Amino acid sequence: MTEYSKSLEKYIMQWIVYLTALQMAACTAEPAQNIEEDIEAITNMSKARAEAFNNSNAPEIAAHFTEDAVLMAPGKEAGIGKEAVQAYYQSIFDVYVPELSSHYEEVEVSGDMAYGRGFAEVTLIPREGGAPIVSTSKYLNILKRQSDGSWKTTHDVWNGNEP
Known part of the structure; x- marks a missing residue:
């Protein structure tokens, strides 16, 4: 695996972790106050x-x-x-x-x-x-x-x- 491939794989994994955390936070957020x-x-x-x-x-x-x-x-x-x-x-x-x-x-x-x-x-x-x-x-x-x-x-x- 090339250095570029390793870097790209690490970058994609970071985004997956970030998006998963963001999705979990959205699911647990309290509803907006009316x-x-x-x-x-x-x-x-x-x-x-x-x-x-x-x-x-x-x-x-x-x-x-x-x-x-x-x-x-x-x-x-x-x-x-x-x-x-x-x-x-x-x-x-x-x-x-x-x-x-x-x-x-x-x-x-x-x-x-x-x-x-x-x-x-x-x-x-x-x-x-x-x-x-x-x-x-x-x-x-x-x-x-x-x-x-x-x-x-x-x-x-x-x-x-x-x-």
């Missing part, structure tokens, strides 16, 4: 939370939060965990009939984490009578993809727009 589907799922989860709010359903709202979620309502200590989330909303529903209109203005996804920035208008009608309370706010949710592929809120913080 950001549009993630944004749609996050937006739908937010709409479900708003619907639960409008139905005075504190347990359903809490179901959209992680076990260790942080709720940062204006003028309140941070509430930690689903139970704190449920208790916060139940305290509102015990006193008021709620009407909420909200939407995300921006959603960004990076891997299994995301955030949604939005606007909300809330009307609280006292159950015992009296003038409704109307407020608008800006909010930020941090979300995490769960092992089943769903999205849940890990942090929810907002503040009012009124002085």
Whole structure:
């Protein structure tokens, strides 16, 4: 075998090893993330939370939060965990009939984490009578993809727009 033949054989073998490794890597690579589907799922989860709010359903709202979620309502200590989330909303529903209109203005996804920035208008009608309370706010949710592929809120913080 000539020197050229040996060199050519070595070169071909290197390419075979390289192409085999490349093919194996392609087979084990995770599927590409579909950001549009993630944004749609996050937006739908937010709409479900708003619907639960409008139905005075504190347990359903809490179901959209992680076990260790942080709720940062204006003028309140941070509430930690689903139970704190449920208790916060139940305290509102015990006193008021709620009407909420909200939407995300921006959603960004990076891997299994995301955030949604939005606007909300809330009307609280006292159950015992009296003038409704109307407020608008800006909010930020941090979300995490769960092992089943769903999205849940890990942090929810907002503040009012009124002085």
